[in-house]
Amino acid sequence: SFAAPAVSGSIALLAQAFPNHTPEQLVDRLLASANNSFFTISAFTNFANGVKHGYNAEFGHGIPDIYGALSPINSGTYSVPLMYVGGSLKGSESQKTFGEGIGGSLSSLAYSINDTSLMASLSFGNSLQTALAGQKSYFYDGLNGGFKFDLATAFGIKSSIVDIKNIISDDLSRLNNFDQIKDKSYDFTFSNMMGSIGDKNSGLLSFNIDTPSAPIQFFNSLNNGSELHLASFNNPFTDNRKGGMGISYQEQIGDKQLLLGFHDSGSRSGLFGENEYTSKTFAASVSQSGGYFDNITVLAGLMIEEDTLLDSVGSGALGFYGSNPESLFMGVNFEKTFGDDLTLKFVATLGHSTLDNPRNSLISSVSDIQSSSFNLIINKYNFLSENDRLSVSIGQPNKVESGSMVIRVPGLASSTGVIPYDNVKADLSPSGRQLDFGVDYIKQFNEDLVVGIKSTVSKDFNHISGADLNNTVTVTGSLKF
Numbered sequence: 001s002f003a004a005p006a007v008s009g010s011i012a013l014l015a016q017a018f019p020n021h022t023p024e025q026l027v028d029r030l031l032a033s034a035n036n037s038f039f040t041i042s043a044f045t046n047f048a049n050g051v052k053h054g055y056n057a058e059f060g061h062g063i064p065d066i067y068g069a070l071s072p073i074n075s076g077t078y079s080v081p082l083m084y085v086g087g088s089l090k091g092s093e094s095q096k097t098f099g100e101g102i103g104g105s106l107s108s109l110a111y112s113i114n115d116t117s118l119m120a121s122l123s124f125g126n127s128l129q130t131a132l133a134g135q136k137s138y139f140y141d142g143l144n145g146g147f148k149f150d151l152a153t154a155f156g157i158k159s160s161i162v163d164i165k166n167i168i169s170d171d172l173s174r175l176n177n178f179d180q181i182k183d184k185s186y187d188f189t190f191s192n193m194m195g196s197i198g199d200k201n202s203g204l205l206s207f208n209i210d211t212p213s214a215p216i217q218f219f220n221s222l223n224n225g226s227e228l229h230l231a232s233f234n235n236p237f238t239d240n241r242k243g244g245m246g247i248s249y250q251e252q253i254g255d256k257q258l259l260l261g262f263h264d265s266g267s268r269s270g271l272f273g274e275n276e277y278t279s280k281t282f283a284a285s286v287s288q289s290g291g292y293f294d295n296i297t298v299l300a301g302l303m304i305e306e307d308t309l310l311d312s313v314g315s316g317a318l319g320f321y322g323s324n325p326e327s328l329f330m331g332v333n334f335e336k337t338f339g340d341d342l343t344l345k346f347v348a349t350l351g352h353s354t355l356d357n358p359r360n361s362l363i364s365s366v367s368d369i370q371s372s373s374f375n376l377i378i379n380k381y382n383f384l385s386e387n388d389r390l391s392v393s394i395g396q397p398n399k400v401e402s403g404s405m406v407i408r409v410p411g412l413a414s415s416t417g418v419i420p421y422d423n424v425k426a427d428l429s430p431s432g433r434q435l436d437f438g439v440d441y442i443k444q445f446n447e448d449l450v451v452g453i454k455s456t457v458s459k460d461f462n463h464i465s466g467a468d469l470n471n472t473v474t475v476t477g478s479l480k481f
Contacts, residue, residue, distance in 0.1 A: 010066045017070050018145050020415050029143050033069040036062035048091040051075050051142040072141035081139045081147065082110035083317040084410055084419055085362055089144045092417020109360050113139040116316030118363075119156045121236060123310045123371055123398045125430025125463030128155045128405070135424060137410050146412045154318060157462060158311075167474060175450045175478045178389050178442045179381065186289045188221045190214050190248070200257075204250040209269050212240060213261025214248035215285035219299045222333045223347050223375070235349055235373055235398045236311045237303055237329040242277050244268050257287045266306065276313075278306040292336075294343075299331035310353060310371065310400070317362045325355040341381035348374035349398065362408045369403030369428060372396070387444040395436045399463050403428040432460030432467065448480040 007030070014026050021029070031045065032053045039062070041054030051073060055061045072081045086109040088094035095108045120128050132152040139147055196206035211217060216238050236242075246263025266278035283301035305325040307314070314320050329351040336344045353369040375395035383390040404425055411420040435458070442452040458470035 007064060010064050010069065013066060014069055020146060020412055022415050025143065029069050029073065029145060030064060031061045032073055032143060033065050033071075034060075034062040035065045035068070038062070047143060049142045049144070072147060073145070074142040079142075081113045081141050083113045083116045083137075083139050083362075084108065084110040085317050085360055085408070086110065087419055089140060089413050089417040089419065092144060092413070094414075094417040110140075111316035113316070116318055117154050117156065118314040118318040119158050119312065121158055121311035122462055123236065123400050124157075124312060124428055125399070125432065125434075126157060127400070127428050127430045128426055129157070130431060131424060131426030132407065132409075135409050135422075138412050140413070144413070144417065148412075151407075151409055167472065168476065171452065171454060171474050171476045172478065174440075175442065175452055175476060178450070178452070179387070179444070186222075186287070186295050188218050190217050200250045201252050206248050206250070208243070208246045208248065208263065210271060210273070211243035211246070211263070212238070212281065213246040213259075213263040213283055214250055215259040215261045215283040215299060215301070216240075216243075216263075216281065218257075218259055218287065219285055219297060219331055219333065222295065222297060222335075237281075237301065237327065237349060237351055237398075238299075238331065239277075239311075241273075242275055242279060242281075244275070255288055255290060257285075259283075259285045259287070277308055277311060279308070280304045294335040294337050296334040297332070299329075299333075299349075301329050303327045303329065309355065309366070310351075310369070310398075314358075314361070314363065319361050320355070320358050320363065321361055322359040323355040323357065323363075323366070325353060327351050327353040343379045343381075345377045345379075346375070348372070351398070353403075362410070364406040364408050364423060366406075366428075367404045370401045371398055372401055373398040383441070385443075389440075389442045391438070391440040393436070393438040393440075395438075397434055397436070397463075399430060399433060400428045430463035430465075432463050432465030434461055434463045435459045449477070451475075451477040 010030060011026055014029055015021065018026070028047050032047050032051055034053065036054050039056055039059045042056040044052045044054050046052045052075060053061055074080055086107045088108050090108045090110065118128065129152050132155055135151045136148050137151040139149065141147070190206065190208065191211050193206045193208050196204055198204045206214070220238055220240055242265040244263050244265040245267040246261060248259065248261035251258045262282050264280045265275050268275060281301055281303045283299060285297055285299040287295065287297040289295045307320050309320055309325045310327070329349060331347070331349040333347040349372065351371040353371070355366055357365045373396055375393065377391060377393040380390045382388065404427055407424050407426060408421040409424055411422060413419045436456060438454070438456045440452065440454040442450065444450045453475045455473045461467040461470040
C-alpha cells in the first residue's frame with residue numbers, strides 16, 4: 001500500500017521536528033492530529049495531559065495531517081502551550097518517577113506561554129532584550145512536543161511616548177507663569193487630604209487617599225513646574241500615579257519643614273483612577289527656604305514593591321513571585337537665584353534596590369541594583385529685552401547604573417522529560433544613557449500677548465545606544481481679548 005511510505009515519511013518529519021520523542025510519542029502525535037472530520041466519532045482515545053481524539057471502527061483516527069502533527073496539539077486540561085520552570089514535563093516518565101521525591105507538582109510547574117512576558121521599565125532600557133538576543137528556548141504542547149522560539153521576544157520595554165496634546169497643554173500653561181521669579185513661593189497645599197489633626201507649627205497629622213504621602217507630594221511640587229517641561233523626569237520612587245491610602249505628619253521646626261509619610265498604592269478608593277503598581281512607600285523630607293538657597297529639600301525613603309521591580313512587570317514564567325523588592329532612595333532639590341534675573345534649579349535621585357530570589361520563575365536571581373536620575377535647569381530673565389525668559393536644561397530619566405539578573409533558559413527536554421537549563425547573566429545597565437536637552441524662549445509683548453518657542457532633543461532615547469534623536473519643537477501663544 002502507498003499508505004506505508006506516506007506514513008513513514010510523516011514519521012521521519014516528526015522525528016526530525018521532535019528529536020526527544022520516543023516512537024510511542026511519535027505515533028500518539030500522528031494519531032492525535034489526524035483529520036477525523038469526515039466520519040461519525042464512536043469513541044475517543046485519551047493521550048497525555050488530557051489530549052483526546054475521536055475515532056471509529058471503519059476509519060480509525062482518520063487521515064494523517066502532517067501540518068497538524070507539526071503544530072502544537074492542545075485540548076482538555078492543558079489547552080494552551082506551556083513554558084516550564086520546573087525540572088520535568090507534565091506526564092513525563094521523569095515526573096511520574098521522581099516528581100513526588102523532588103517536590104511533587106513543583107517538579108513540572110509551568111505557565112501558559114501566552115501569559116509569559118517581562119515588560120521592563122524605562123530604567124532598564126533594552127538591557128534584557130540585548131542579553132537574551134539569540135537565546136533559543138522551548139515551549140511545549142499537550143503531547144510534550146517542544147517548539148523552539150527566541151526567548152528575547154518575551155521581553156519588552158514600556159512605551160515612553162507622550163501624547164502631543166499633553167505637551168501642548170503644558171506648553172500653554174507655562175505661558176501664564178514664566179516670570180514666577182518675582183513672587184516665588186514654596187507653600188504647598190497637599191491634595192486629597194481627607195482629614196487632619198493639629199497644626200503644622202506643633203505637629204499636623206493628616207490622612208490622604210489615592211495620592212502619595214506629603215513628603216513625595218512636596219518633592220514633586222518642586223519638580224513639576226513649567227521649567228521642567230523642557231525634559232522628562234520619569235522616576236519610579238516619586239511617581240504621583242502610585243499614590244494610595246496614606247498618613248502624613250508635618251511640623252515646622254524653625255526655618256525648616258519636616259514631613260513624614262506612608263502610603264500604600266495597593267489600597268485605593270478608585271475615585272481618582274486606578275494604579276497598575278502595588279507598592280508601599282515610607283518617606284521623609286526636610287526642606288528649608290531662604291538663606292543661601294531659595295529652597296533646598298532632601299528626601300529619603302523606602303519603597304517595597306509587590307511582584308514588580310522598579311516598575312518592571314513580569315508574568316507567567318518570568319514573574320518576580322515572592323521576591324519582595326525593596327528600594328532605598330534619596331532625592332535632593334535645590335534652587336538658587338543669582339541677582340535679579342538668573343536662577344538655577346537642580347534635582348536628582350539615587351536608588352539602591354534589593355530583592356530575594358524569585359520563586360517558581362525563570363528569573364533565578366537579581367543582584368543589588370543602583371539607579372539614578374537628574375535634571376539641571378538655568379533660567380535667564382530679561383535675556384534679549386524686558387519681559388522675556390530663556391531656559392536651558394539637561395536631564396536624565398531614571399537609569400539603572402549597575403546590577404545583573406540571572407535567567408534560566410530552558411532547553412529541549414530529554415526523551416524521559418527531564419528539562420535542561422542554561423543560565424544567562426544579563427547586565428541590567430542599558431546600552432545607552434538618555435540625555436534630554438531643552439531650550440525654551442518666552443516673550444511677553446504686552447499684557448495681552450505672550451509667545452513661546454521650545455525645542456527638546458533626546459539622545460539615546462529610552463537609554464538605547466544609537467537610538468534616533470527624538471526631537472520636538474512647539475510654538476505656542478496666548479492672546480487675551
